[in-house]
Amino acid sequence: MSRYxxxxxxxxxxxxxxxxxxxxxxxxxxxxxxxxxAPVTKAxxxxxxxxxxxxxxxxxxxxxxxxxxxxxxxVIGYGAEVGSAWQGALRxxxxxxxxxxxxxxxxxxxxxxxLGDGTTETIQAPVWITPQAHGSTTMCTALHLAHDIxxxxxxxxxxxxxxxxxxxxxxxxxxxDPAPYLEALANTGTGNGRSTLFNVHLSSRRAAQPLSFPDxxxxxxxxxxxxxxxxxxxxxxxxxxxxxxxxxxxxxxxRAFVLNADPSLLVLALEIGTRPGRLW
Amino acid sequence: xxxxxxxxxxxxATPQQNEDALVWQGQRLVLTDGASSDAFSGLWARRLGExxxxxxxLDQEQAAQLWQDEVxxxxxxxxxxxxxxxxxxxxxxxxxxxGMQLQVQxxxxxxxxxxxxxxxxxxxxxxxxxxxxxHPALVPTQGRVPERRHAHFLLQPDDTLLAATDxxxxxxxxxxxxxxxxxxxxxxxxTDFVRWVQTLRDSGRLALDDTTLAIIAVGPDTRES
Numbered sequence: 001m002s003r004y005x006x007x008x009x010x011x012x013x014x015x016x017x018x019x020x021x022x023x024x025x026x027x028x029x030x031x032x033x034x035x036x037x038a039p040v041t042k043a044x045x046x047x048x049x050x051x052x053x054x055x056x057x058x059x060x061x062x063x064x065x066x067x068x069x070x071x072x073x074x075v076i077g078y079g080a081e082v083g084s085a086w087q088g089a090l091r092x093x094x095x096x097x098x099x100x101x102x103x104x105x106x107x108x109x110x111x112x113x114x115l116g117d118g119t120t121e122t123i124q125a126p127v128w129i130t131p132q133a134h135g136s137t138t139m140c141t142a143l144h145l146a147h148d149i150x151x152x153x154x155x156x157x158x159x160x161x162x163x164x165x166x167x168x169x170x171x172x173x174x175x176x177d178p179a180p181y182l183e184a185l186a187n188t189g190t191g192n193g194r195s196t197l198f199n200v201h202l203s204s205r206r207a208a209q210p211l212s213f214p215d216x217x218x219x220x221x222x223x224x225x226x227x228x229x230x231x232x233x234x235x236x237x238x239x240x241x242x243x244x245x246x247x248x249x250x251x252x253x254x255r256a257f258v259l260n261a262d263p264s265l266l267v268l269a270l271e272i273g274t275r276p277g278r279l280w
Numbered sequence: 281x282x283x284x285x286x287x288x289x290x291x292x293a294t295p296q297q298n299e300d301a302l303v304w305q306g307q308r309l310v311l312t313d314g315a316s317s318d319a320f321s322g323l324w325a326r327r328l329g330e331x332x333x334x335x336x337x338l339d340q341e342q343a344a345q346l347w348q349d350e351v352x353x354x355x356x357x358x359x360x361x362x363x364x365x366x367x368x369x370x371x372x373x374x375x376x377x378x379g380m381q382l383q384v385q386x387x388x389x390x391x392x393x394x395x396x397x398x399x400x401x402x403x404x405x406x407x408x409x410x411x412x413x414x415h416p417a418l419v420p421t422q423g424r425v426p427e428r429r430h431a432h433f434l435l436q437p438d439d440t441l442l443a444a445t446d447x448x449x450x451x452x453x454x455x456x457x458x459x460x461x462x463x464x465x466x467x468x469x470x471t472d473f474v475r476w477v478q479t480l481r482d483s484g485r486l487a488l489d490d491t492t493l494a495i496i497a498v499g500p501d502t503r504e505s
Binding site: 011055058059060062063064065067102103105108121123124126 | 291296297316317319320321322323357358359360361362363365
C-alpha cells in the first residue's frame with residue numbers, strides 16, 4: 001500500500017499553522033524557574049519557542065534547491081494592538097508561505113546549541129518575533145481575526161490537511177466572552193477534517209500545578225480554565241504518537257490543552273502540535 | 281552484460297529533485313538513494329556511486345570530500361548552512377561481477393534480485409516486503425558507516441538481474457508470487473516506465489517515492505561482454 005493518503009501534506013496541498021499570541025502587559029511577568037539563569041519573561045519564552053519552532057519547520061521543508069512550500073504560517077498578536085505579529089519585511093502579512101518566512105528573517109543572532117555529545121556549538125539562529133508585552137487582553141478580537149484568515153485559507157485549500165491553531169495566553173479576555181470565537185475557530189476545517197485548536201495557558205506562579213493534555217475537565221474548578229479545556233480540540237492520533245515519543249502516553253480523549261505551562265511544557269505542546277509528519 | 285535503466289522522480293514535474301543515482305562502468309554498478317529529508321542528498325548519492333565504480337571500494341571519506349567541495353562552492357542561505365550541521369545520508373547497493381561471480385555489498389534498502397527460470401533466485405539485502413522500515417541503515421557523509429551486508433552469487437547464462445530502489449523493491453517482493461519481473465522485462469523505453477509507474481502509484485500499489493530500476497541481462501560469457 002502507498003503511504004500517501006489524501007490528507008498528506010504536499011507542495012500542491014500545503015497545510016497551515018496559525019499562532020495566536022497573547023502580547024498583553026502581563027506577558028512581561030517572569031516565567032517558570034530557571035536555576036542559576038537570568039529570569040525570563042513569558043513574552044521572551046514565547047518568542048524563543050516560536051522562533052525555534054519556525055526554524056525547525058523550515059529545516060524540515062528545506063531541500064538542496066530551496067524551501068518547499070508545505071506550509072503557510074500566520075502569527076497573530078493581541079495586546080495594545082490586534083493584528084499580524086510578523087515584524088520586519090513581513091510586517092502586516094497574514095498567511096505567509098514557509099519559503100518566504102525563511103527568506104525574510106528579522107535578524108540572525110548567534111546562539112549556542114548543545115550537541116548530543118555534551119559539547120556546544122554556536123549557530124546563526126533566525127529571529128522573526130521579538131518579545132512584546134503591552135496593553136490589555138484583547139483576545140476576542142484576535143480570535144475573530146484568526147477565524148477570518150482561516151476561513152479564507154480553508155475555502156482556498158479544501159483538499160489540504162486541516163490547519164493547526166495554537167493559542168498561547170496567560171490571562172482572561174478583557175474584550176468579551178471568547179467562547180463563541182474559540183468554538184468558531186475549532187470548527188474551521190477542510191474536506192480532510194476539522195482544524196486542531198490548541199489552548200496553551202501559561203503560568204506565572206511557581207506553585208501552580210501544570211496540567212497537560214487532560215482527557216476530562218473534572219480537576220478544573222476555575223471556569224476560565226474549563227472554558228479553554230472545553231473549546232480545545234481532541235489531539236489527532238499522530239499528535240498522540242508524538243506525545244508518546246516524548247514520554248507522555250495519552251488516551252484517545254486527550255485534549256489539545258495545557259494549563260499552567262512552564263517553559264518546557266510550552267515547548268512540548270508546540271512540538272506535539274506542529275511536528276511535521278511525512279512531507280511529500 | 282546488457283543494461284537497461286529507468287528512473288522517475290517522486291514528482292515527475294521536477295526530475296532535478298530525483299535523489300536516486302544509478303552509476304555503472306565496466307564490471308561495476310551502483311544504485312544509491314539519497315534521504316529526502318537531508319540537504320544535498322541527491323548529490324551525495326551520485327558522488328558515492330561514482331566513487332565506488334571508479335575504485336571498487338566504498339570510501340566514505342573520499343566521497344564526502346568531493347561532496348563537501350561542491351556543496352561549499354557557493355555561499356549558502358542560513359537554513360542550508362543550519363541543516364548541513366547534520367550529516368546527509370544515502371542508501372548504497374554496489375554490484376561487481378567477474379565472469380559469472382557476482383559480488384554485492386549493501387547498506388540500506390536498495391535491492392538486487394536475480395531472476396532465473398522465471399523465479400526469484402536471489403533477493404538481497406531484503407527478501408521480504410515487511411523488512412522495509414522507515415529508518416533503514418544509510419551511509420552518512422560523516423560519522424560511523426553502518427555495517428555492510430555482503431553476498432556472493434554464482435550467475436548462470438540467461439539470468440536477469442534487477443536492481444531497484446526501495447519503493448519498487450518492496451513492490452517486487454510483495455508481488456513475487458505473480459512473477460512481477462514479467463512486466464519489468466517488457467519495458468522498452470522511458471515512456472513505458474513512466475506510464476507503468478504512474479499506473480501503480482495511482483492505484484496505491486507503489487509508494488510515492490523516487491523510483492529507479494536497472495535491468496541487467498547476463499550473457500553467455502560475461503568476461504567478453
